[in-house]
Amino acid sequence: MTSSPNPAPEQTLICLQGIRKSFLSDELETRALDEVSLEIRRGEFVAVSGPSGCGKSSLLAILGLLDSPSAGHYWLNGQAVEQLDNRARALLRNRQIGFVFQAFNLIADLTVQDNVALPLSYRPELSRAERRERVAEVLAQVDMAHRARHLPAQLSGGQQQRVAIARALVGQPSLILADEPTGNLDSRNAELVMDLLQKVHGQGATLCMVTHDPRYAALAQRTVALFDGRLVADMPSAALYPRPLSSPVPASSAHAAAAKLAMPEAL
Ligand SMILES: Nc1ncnc2c1ncn2[C@@H]1O[C@H](COP(=O)(O)OP(=O)(O)O)[C@@H](O)[C@H]1O
Numbered sequence: 001m002t003s004s005p006n007p008a009p010e011q012t013l014i015c016l017q018g019i020r021k022s023f024l025s026d027e028l029e030t031r032a033l034d035e036v037s038l039e040i041r042r043g044e045f046v047a048v049s050g051p052s053g054c055g056k057s058s059l060l061a062i063l064g065l066l067d068s069p070s071a072g073h074y075w076l077n078g079q080a081v082e083q084l085d086n087r088a089r090a091l092l093r094n095r096q097i098g099f100v101f102q103a104f105n106l107i108a109d110l111t112v113q114d115n116v117a118l119p120l121s122y123r124p125e126l127s128r129a130e131r132r133e134r135v136a137e138v139l140a141q142v143d144m145a146h147r148a149r150h151l152p153a154q155l156s157g158g159q160q161q162r163v164a165i166a167r168a169l170v171g172q173p174s175l176i177l178a179d180e181p182t183g184n185l186d187s188r189n190a191e192l193v194m195d196l197l198q199k200v201h202g203q204g205a206t207l208c209m210v211t212h213d214p215r216y217a218a219l220a221q222r223t224v225a226l227f228d229g230r231l232v233a234d235m236p237s238a239a240l241y242p243r244p245l246s247s248p249v250p251a252s253s254a255h256a257a258a259a260k261l262a263m264p265e266a267l
């Protein structure tokens with residue numbers, strides 16, 4: 001059904017209703033997402049947690065219009081996504097959404113500045129000078145201006161992720177989707193990356209971030225948890241992680257929080 005009225009009130013950026021995602025391989029059906037309904041308000045910072053294979057990346061791929069649900073409805077910014085053709089989806093993705101991945105996903109034979117400029121190549125309304133200016137601005141923002149002409153392989157993991165964040169930001173998207181952005185980084189670089197993401201959120205972007213790290217989930221306003229494709233918890237992060245942000249979460253309490261998230265009773 002594509003003619004549903006938009007149920008989203010003004011402050012809602014994302015509205016999912018009954019989202020299902022199935023993968024078929026060798027006649028085996030994997031249900032990656034099962035009846036997921038979720039609203040995310042404009043400007044919110046939401047952490048997505050849950051054990052490996054529970055559907056977190058599948059959820060982000062659908063939120064980011066990289067993949068389509070098998071069933072259910074998705075309204076982004078009041079627009080019913082299933083009514084859009086491929087071109088309109090690509091345009092919306094390019095204008096509204098920035099992605100950050102665990103594995104950075106930079107293009108190996110493009111320089112840092114050319115990687116960052118990529119999302120702007122679909123913006124014919126921007127002049128060459130405007131593109132250059134935007135690239136320089138975001139590279140300065142992530143403190144990577146001095147590496148503009150390097151290739152990704154010449155950078156550390158932390159530097160590559162900062163470049164990937166610059167690429168996500170260059171189009172000035174309203175929604176940032178980050179899938180385990182600190183997963184491949186040491187704690188110092190992870191903190192730098194989290195500082196950047198928090199800054200972007202502070203400037204008004206909506207941030208939805210998959211993370212296994214309770215220290216970083218604690219920075220979000222809200223944590224939603226998936227288990228076997230189902231949304232099993234949706235609560236203020238402060239209720240799950242009641243410690244000050246600066247102090248590390250001891251392993252025992254991290255495990256308790258993870259166990260709490262994994263259990264359907266957490267509802
Ligand atoms: N392209 C795919 N083809 C088949 N199965 C997939 C595909 N992508 C994900 N899955 C399966 O869907 C489930 C959820 O995967 P995923 O969303 O990647 O989980 P997570 O990000 O939480 O680790 C897993 O069982 C995974 O094996």
Ligand SMILES: [Mg+2]
Nearest residue numbers: 056057058179
């Ligand atoms: Mg994943």
